[in-house]
Amino acid sequence: MYSVSVDNLIFGCRDGVLEIFLIQHAHGPASGKWGLPGDWIKDGESLEEAALRTLSTRTGITDIFLEQLHTFSSIDRHPEERVITTAYYTLIRPQDFATMAGSHELDARWFSVNQLPPLMYDHQHILQRGLLKLRQKVRHEPIGFNLLPAKFTLAELQKIYEAVLNIKLNKPNFRRKMLNMNLLIDCLEKQTGQAHRAASLYRFDQSIYNDLKTRGFVFEL
Template sequence: MNADIIEEISIDCVVFGFNKQNLEVLLVQHAEGESKGKWGLLGGWVKTKESTDDAAHRIVYELTSLENIYLEQLKAFTDPDRVISERVITIGYYTLLNREDYNIKAGLKVFEAKWHKINEIPDLIFDHNEILNFSLMHLRNRVRQAPIGFNLLPEKFTLLQLMHLYEEILGVELDKSNFRRKILHMKLLVELNEKQQEVSHRAAKLYKFDSEIYKKLTEKGFNFEF
């Protein structure tokens, strides 16, 4: 076997979730190997006879019981020193989830699977902080071009909830009146004859997405700068 041939390919998945007001990422605490006890992204090896896409879905399921989720490939991370003990190339993936729709269960290879706020991320194993930062940058670019983050919201939501989502993803504070004017001008939302229920403050109007407009904007893209 030629010692110059790279044999090890892994997968690392960034799973973003939105918890009402906070953007979070799912991390696992490893239960074995040199990274035992440390936190990292959802990762594992690619098997000989599976594609990287199949490997990504298998790994996520084995570590957290999450299945039937959409995973988008980011890029390969190839720094020769990303893993000290051996030469490993990893393929990064990411996804966005509405946390309330999924039940997370830690697999046998990890002590714990836990959501962390995006601004409270610990030091992760290997180059996982770099992979996470790249994923977040990619996410911020994408939400300005397509409504990909909207699946993090419930079916019916307020304009304030939508604004909080974009503030969390973009890492900025948005002007409430400007956001309202621009989002309503897009004709993307359907105003419902309903208001929030069981809230201590003044109940706000509820909206949902116009599925046809949503589909068109997703296909052709748009400028979503605020």
């Protein structure tokens, strides 16, 4: 016999740093340890419904797209029983949501993916698999819609790509590639309240964004 669960990789980007939302367990063999937020599948519930419920419990989000990452089924991944888990991932703006711990958790907070506490069970492996998927995705699909305000600068967009890819990008090349994709619409506005030279504001063209997510592209670094 085995149990079935879901685990969520909730990624965010803040101040040019890619973060992951983690919870600290209060009970059981993982008591006091940090891990990905997850839960058991309830009767009559699909995997996706369980993942969305888990996301909503910790963030209040009810209408965001979750993408399935992988099913992890190693026999020894849980110390007490056979547990098969399916991981989902999503991208949100951490500053836009009041994240919270669940009823059986000690704490919940955001961590930089480069400065993590020791994670329970195989959650480090799951996270690394998620990071690899996210970095592959950014090279073939547009990102930023859930990570940026409605109007943003090219510098803010570049910071998102740099945080996800964990590299420094050439500023002129990045801007040229983004503008050549016709993905961005110039708002004909400038930043306000800046001590330095105000940068132009852009927004995503929703139809082109959706089209590029469907048919994909190759983002050459």
